[in-house]
Amino acid sequence: MAILDWAVTATFVILSLALVIIFIRLIKGPSLPDRVVALELIASLTVGFIATHAVATGMANFLDVAVVLALTAFLAAVGFARYLEKGGYRSDD
């Protein structure tokens, strides 16, 4: 069990580091599509967090949350893309 405990802790640390790094990109931008890309990566990072948490607690029900989150993230990306194309802020204005 020791190896798995160690691996779960290390995974949480690495994922948190990745979350911090991508958050820098989310703040810096510089354009709206860059931020949408950062938000998408945050969503898939969260799917990874949920999977790791399911392993850590031994509760498989958490994977249902991951399903829903993956679905919502995709819908959000489609919505953002549509908003960008049909009348958002344009960086060449």
Add this chain to the structure above:
Amino acid sequence: MMIEWITALLLLTGSLLMLLAALGALRMPDLLTRMHATTKAGALGGGTMVVAAAVFFDDGAVTARALAIVVFIILTAPVAAHLIGRAGYFVGIPLWEGTLKDELKDRYDPETHTLASEEVKPSTPTEERKHDRD
């Protein structure tokens, strides 16, 4: 015992791929190269970690759910990346100064949102795409 080692390996691989995706998104010079990093490494990392959960629980129902997540990620990640990249290009994001080929240049009409198979007209200076980094 074996299952724990495989789970640990898959978890660490997935999280390192995620870290790679985040680093790529931070370090790459423009939107399209950033998406190149996040879409591929991010989708592979997320899928690997969900597979790790499937291996850990070793149960039919959980494996089916994990498989559904993996298939969903593989199906939607390229579609979402295509949509955002397309929208970003049409909105006019600056391309990296080292970009060698821009095949959509002069073929996209921003008024009618149509793409032509050949160059429609010589672009006026205001329509010239900016190749400098913001």
